[in-house]
Amino acid sequence: MKSLRRLSLSFNGFSGPVPESLSKMVSLEFLHLGSNKFEGSIPKGLCEEDLRNNLKELYLxxxxxxxxxxxxxGNCSQLVSLDLSLNYLKGTIPSSLGSLSNLRDLIIWFNNLSGEIPEQLMYVKTLENLILDSNELTGEIPSGLRNCTNLKWVSLSNNKLGGEIPSGIGQLSNLAILKLSNNSFSGRIPPQLGDCRSLIWLDLNTNLLSGPIPPELFKQSGKIAVNFVRRKTFVYIKNDGSKGFHGAGSLLGFSGIRKEQLKRISIRTSWNITRGKLQPPNFYHNGSMIFLDLSNNMLSGSIPKVIGSMFYLYILNLGHNSISGNIPEQFGNLKNLGILDLGSNRLEGQIPQSLTGLSLLTEIDLSNNNLSGLVPTSGKFFTFPADRFLNNSGLCRDTLTPCEEELGYSTNVQHQKLDRRKLTLSANVVCLGSTLAAVLIQGQLIFVWKLTGAREALSINLETVENSLQKLTLADLLEATNNFHCDRIVGSGGFGVVYKAQLKDGSVVAIKKLIHGSGQGDKEFAAEMETIGRIKHQNLVPLLGYCQVEEERLLVYEYMKYGSLDILHDQKKAGIKLDWAARKTIMIGAARGLAFLHHNCTPHIVHRDMKSSNVLLDENLEARIADFGTARLVNAMDTYLSVSTLSGTPGYVPPEYYQTSRCSTKGDVYSYGVVLLELLTGRKPTGSSDFGDDNLVGWVKQHAESRKFDVFDPELRKEDPSPEVELVQYLHVAFACLHYRPRKRPTMIQVMAMFKEIQAGSPKSTIVTGDGGLGAVEMVDMSIKEATELSKE
Incomplete structure (x- = not known):
């Protein structure tokens, strides 16, 4: 048997360990043992250094x-193909594989591998297929992979990889498939990917990518090598809406794997793929991409018109981002388009009539945007259900709100938020602080309403926004506040009093009347206006308007039903119960809001007073960060911003503020960590007799060393099933945020990535209201649909 060159036993029912004696067969070139029931470990004797070996293909x-x-x-010097997929292997990928100078296929998807992708793979110049999906890999993509110029398929999805996507991938002219979905990649999409002239399949969904979609991405030709599909079995698993399955679908190389193993994938990934949702892709058309999925990120800007030139594009998914502008008319040229998902963005304008000519279109989602006008009824649009167009305030169709209402001929009661108003109040009024009376004075009171319905793009210069104003009568303002009567007061803080107000059309707003001498001078007030007036994000409280007359300052915000997170400490009075699932929703929402301020605004924004009372809760218990009264704009090149006075609230102020009076985003991270402790423990940050001379942070750190579970809110520990494992995981995130040294703290993007790792399988949160009513709140996904971006009007 020592002279045996080929042994192929695939697709049988062999069990037990792989015989160690196989390592003695030094003439063996092809060892195919796939699709059996072998267990135990891979024989360590394979390709031992002291043995001559000729192994070229190892399929297990x-x-x-x-x-x-x-x-x-790594000693198998002749090895061309190594496939270890669909096993239960653990540990790291050996760096010794980097010495396999003939290796073409490195396929180890769907295992339990951890650690980083070895940098040594850069030396394998023959590598064509690198498929490592569905493991637990961490770190960044090795930049040296740009040297592997023969790469055709790079698939790293469903791991824990992060950092930026290396621009050097653009040097891979033979790359046809690039799958990086469901990781924590951040930064911008490298425009250099457009240099991959063979690219036909690009899947970047469910990451933390931001910035605009680069038009250069679409200059590639999509021409692939003829032999790319030879002897390969592909399976495309279509997304059927399963929870936890983001994006349009997933492409798998299924050579040598039994079809029934799809059930095993379904159990581990929560993908409901046992219903026959299989569809083989067609690679026989050259000329453009056929699959593009950038969904569930934090992308902004407009949709590049050049996408309309991708003639063979079959799947286009840009949903759950913060993309603004119009749907390009050029999309009508996508004659092969079968699936179009642009839902949950900030798109505006009308649905192009050119889309009605897409005869192959079977699925569309344009919901949750700011589209207006009539939904086309010709072509395939006649067959699409109404829910594909819902939540567009100006869009009308027979099965939606009647067109005469949506187009402004009558009041639409379903859309009474001030999303699209830009109003100016020319009036003579001043609010006297102590008496709350309104009287007329000489001059003008300018009430500027900011556009909140149109969801604008990220990363703009705040000085470039133009305002368009309409008029609101004085009677509207006085009626809305009942002359600033004290029974309308819903809260107060260090900077002023907040009133609940209702306008004639039923729109409910919150008006914050700043206290005289509160420390906000003209510059501070202007900074707040320039900051929050241009920010649009679902986890920030939108500023609808403001006025400034002499010493008077009024801010108008969207009203938040459940007030601030302070209700955590008096839930009975608030008529609501915050269970563990609801608290996680709040943690993640607040993190997204801060991450947006820190990473997606240009210039970056430091909050400087992050605390529970500045975390407001809307009707869905979604967290909205409020009060940018002490916000400062930070130049993108700066790390810190010096301030003349110490900002913050006792218990939340990071230690370095007392020492240096230097505010930074890492200071916000510390304050956020205190909010996490509040949600985990149910305790206020200061004032408890249990703390002694310490505060919540010190008390938790002291007790966590010996009695970790004792620090958690007893109400959370009573829940069934017990969330203690998750409580500990979230506590570790809080401790990371509370590190004494600012540089050791994570960024808010990194905090989101931590949450993403521990969030899988979270249940729905139940809101228990005072009247006994129940409302379900879906656990927020750590994806792009959660992050919206800064405006560019």
Missing amino acids: EDNLLTGFIPPSL
């Missing part, structure tokens, strides 16, 4: 193998 996919990948495989 679709078995029950456990343990580690033997580093000795």
Whole structure:
């Protein structure tokens, strides 16, 4: 048997360990044992250094193998293909594989591998297929992979990878498939990817990518090598709406794997793919991409018109981002388009009539945008259900709100928010602080309403926004506030009093009347206006308007039903119960809001007074960060911003503020960590007799060393099933935020990535209201649909 060159036993029912004696067969070139029930570890004797070996193909996919990948495989100097997919292997990918100078296929998807992708793979110049999906890999994509110019398929989805996507990937002229979905990649999409002239499949969904979609991405031709599909079996798993399955679908290389193993994938990933949702892709058309999925990120800007030139594009998914502007008319040229998802963005304008000519279009989602006008009824649009167009305040169709209402001929009661008003009040009024009376004075009171319905793009210069104003009568203002009567007061803080007000059309707003001498001078007030007036994000309280007359300052915000997170400490009075699922929703929402301020605004924004009373809760218990009264704009090149006076609230102020009076985004991270502790413990940050001379942070750190579970809110520990494991995980995130050294604290983007790792399988949160009513709040996904971006009007 020592002279045996090929041994192929695939697709049988062999079990037990892989015989160690196989390592003695030094003439063996092809060892195919895939799709069996082999268990145990991979024989360590394979390609031992002291043995001559000729092994070229090692296929052990679709078995029950456990343990580690033997580093000795790096001695298989003739190895061309290594497939260990669909096993239970753990540990790291051996760096010794970087010495395999003939390796073409490195396929190890769907295991439990951890650690980083070895940098040494850059030396494998023959590498064509690098498929490592569905593991637990961390770190960044090795920049040296740009040297592997023969790469055709790079698939790293469903891992825990982060950092930026290397621009050097653009040097891979043969790359046809790039799958990086469901990771934590941040930064911008490299425009250099457009240099991949063979690229036909680009899947970047469910990451933390931001910025605009680069038009350069679409200059590639989509021409692939003829032999790319030879002897390959592909399976495309279409997204059927399963929870946790983001994006349009997933492409798998299924060579050597039994079809029934799809059930195993379904159990582990929560993808409901056992219903026959299989569809093989067609690679036989050259000329453009056929699959583009950038959904569930934090992308902004407008949709590049050049996408309309991608003639063979079949799937286009840009949903759940913060993309603004119009739907390009050029999309009518996508004659092969079958699936179009632009939902949950900030798109405006009308649906182009050119889309009615897309005869192959089977699915569309334009919901949750700011589209207006009539929904086309010709072509395939006649067959699309109404829910594909819902939540567009100006869009009308027979099965939606009647057109005469949506187009402004009558009042639409369903859309009474001030999303699209830009109003100016020319009046003579001043609010006297102590008496709350309104009287007329000489001069003008300018009430500027900011556009909140149109969801604008990220990363703009705040000085470029133009305002368009309409008029609101004085009677409207006085009636809305009942002359600033004290029974309308819903809260007060260090900077002023907040009133609940209702306008004639039923719109409910919150008006904040700043206290004289509160410390906000003209510059501070102007800074707040220039900051929050241009920010649009679902986890920030939108500023609808403001006025400034002499010493008077009034801010008008969207009203938040449940007030601030302070209700945590008096839930009975608030008529609401915050269970663990609801608190996680609040934690993640607040994190997204801060991450937006820190990373997606240009210039960056430091809040400087992050605390529970500045975390407001809307009707869905979604967190909205409020009160940018002490906000400052930070130049993108600066790390810190010096301030003349110490900002913040006792218990939340990071230690370095007392020492240096230097505010930074890492200071906000510390304050956010205190809010996390409040949600985990149910305690206020200061004032408890249990703390002694310490505060909440010190008390938790002291007790967590010996009695970790004792620090958690007893109400949370009573829940069934117990969330104690998750409580500890979230506590570790809080501790990371509360590190004494600012540089050791994570960024808010990194905090979101931590949450993403521990969030899988979260249940729905139940809101228990005072009248006994129940309302379900879906656990927020750590994806792009949660992050919206800064305005560019």
